[in-house]
Amino acid sequence: MKKVKIIYNPNSGRQIVQKNIPNLVEFLNKNNYHVDIFPTEKQLDAMHAASNACKDKYNIIIAIGGDGTVNEVVNGIMDNTYRPKLAVYPAGTVNDFANYLKIPRMMDEFAQLIIRGNTIKVDVGLGGDRYFLNVAAAGLLTDVAYKVSSESKTVLGKFAYYLEGIKELPKQMFKPIKIRTRIGEVEEDREVLFFLLANSASVGGFRYIAPEASINDGKFDLLIVEKSEFIDVASIFVKVLIGNHTNHPNLEYIQVDGLSVECDEDIYVDLDGEQGGKLPMNFEIKKEAIELFIP
Numbered sequence: 001m002k003k004v005k006i007i008y009n010p011n012s013g014r015q016i017v018q019k020n021i022p023n024l025v026e027f028l029n030k031n032n033y034h035v036d037i038f039p040t041e042k043q044l045d046a047m048h049a050a051s052n053a054c055k056d057k058y059n060i061i062i063a064i065g066g067d068g069t070v071n072e073v074v075n076g077i078m079d080n081t082y083r084p085k086l087a088v089y090p091a092g093t094v095n096d097f098a099n100y101l102k103i104p105r106m107m108d109e110f111a112q113l114i115i116r117g118n119t120i121k122v123d124v125g126l127g128g129d130r131y132f133l134n135v136a137a138a139g140l141l142t143d144v145a146y147k148v149s150s151e152s153k154t155v156l157g158k159f160a161y162y163l164e165g166i167k168e169l170p171k172q173m174f175k176p177i178k179i180r181t182r183i184g185e186v187e188e189d190r191e192v193l194f195f196l197l198a199n200s201a202s203v204g205g206f207r208y209i210a211p212e213a214s215i216n217d218g219k220f221d222l223l224i225v226e227k228s229e230f231i232d233v234a235s236i237f238v239k240v241l242i243g244n245h246t247n248h249p250n251l252e253y254i255q256v257d258g259l260s261v262e263c264d265e266d267i268y269v270d271l272d273g274e275q276g277g278k279l280p281m282n283f284e285i286k287k288e289a290i291e292l293f294i295p
């Protein structure tokens with residue numbers, strides 16, 4: 001009998017998906033799976049629960065929540081050499097990675113995905129001492145996520161991010177950060193508004209921000225927006241919506257297997273939508289480190 005651990009955040013997103021959990025458990029039990037559930041109460045609960053599930057040799061972990069919960073579960077799994085297969089049941093406001101993989105939100109479709117058992121090994125990023133599944137980013141707009149309260153996210157969903165983003169634009173728009181990047185042996189001083197390392201193509205609800213990204217190629221897609229005037233940033237933003245921004249003159253878009261960023265300013269790095277410490281930071285990729293259920 002396969003052992004399944006469900007780790008869920010009762011407060012993520014609009015708290016709709018969580019109502020399906022009893023049905024999911026019943027369905028899995030009927031199909032001969034042993035299921036234990038663990039509701040999180042606070043930060044890092046999901047990480048510890050995932051790490052314990054590895055030690056207790058669960059076959060499958062189902063993470064139910066937003067990108068923050070999924071990030072914690074990934075961190076818990078990556079700390080162990082025995083790694084259960086992971087299924088992400090999206091219940092958050094954005095859930096980029098699950099959207100990218102087209103994971104269903106309907107309970108019966110999601111349950112079928114577990115039973116069918118199709119999986120793919122995906123790359124996992126390491127930023128400093130914390131892992132990330134989808135994105136590491138710093139600069140313009142990245143601290144938006146921290147400024148949106150959990151209540152407003154629950155009510156407004158992902159529009160809360162955009163509303164908060166628009167409010168923040170005038171203040172932060174023209175504040176470039178001085179960084180020194182090292183890619184392989186090449187060091188470069190740059191003034192940038194923003195950079196991100198993406199694993200999948202979809203970040204922050206923008207589906208095509210890293211259009212060439214592949215989740216198992218052992219590479220990150222690095223996108224750097226150089227110091228720019230408002231008009232250029234506006235044109236990049238519009239192009240990002242349809243994914244034809246990558247050859248914009250103010251932007252660099254390349255694939256890398258690692259990156260190191262130095263910076264003298266107090267700049268936070270966002271890992272999968274959560275605060276992940278400050279620059280300077282080294283970023284590495286762990287190729288095909290976790291096995292994920294896919295439709």
Ligand SMILES: Nc1ncnc2c1ncn2[C@@H]1O[C@H](COP(=O)(O)OP(=O)(O)OP(=O)(O)O)[C@@H](O)[C@H]1O
Nearest residue numbers: 012013040041042043065066067068069092093094
């Ligand atoms: N019971 C809880 N109540 C409040 N916060 C929690 C609880 N359990 C965990 N958390 C914290 O909330 C963070 C965010 O949760 P999660 O990502 O699941 O939801 P979200 O913020 O609604 O979704 P998204 O990340 O897609 O915006 C988690 O990283 C965790 O630290």
